[in-house]
Amino acid sequence: MGIVVTVFMGMGLLLLIPAVAACLERLAPRRSVENAIVYGLLMAGLWNGLWHGLRHLDDFWGLTALLSGVCMVATALMLRRVPGTARAPGIVPWWRKAVTRVASVGLFASFLLYAVTLTRLNLGLSIIGQ
Secondary structure, X not given: OHHHHHHHHHHHHHHOXXXXXXXXXXXXXXXXXXXXXXXXXXXXXXXXXXXXXXXXXXXXXXXXXXXXXXXXXXXXXXXXXXXXXXXXXXXXXHHHHHHHHHHHHHHHHHHHHHHHHHHHHHOOOOOOOO
């Protein structure tokens, strides 16, 4: 499941880049790809935070799962758009920009930690927290 969570973290980070979001909008005008990524990020974040994170609060990876799950859910909620609306970058409330920045930094840090850990696991090397 760590690979799935890491992949959705990476795709969520890509959606935060305006050029990637605009390219997806041109390729799939009905936003089906973007919605699939956003809702996948939301579901993976809920699983990571609520299922794995809350069940393992006594170890490093449980706390990491909880924090990364919160970042994933926050990012998904900030990326989600109401059907029929377009992006208007100049008309974004200050709090939404702040939450998006904090969540994206947390998501990027979590993505790096997960990706490095999965690589080290596959190479047979030791990982953090064990």
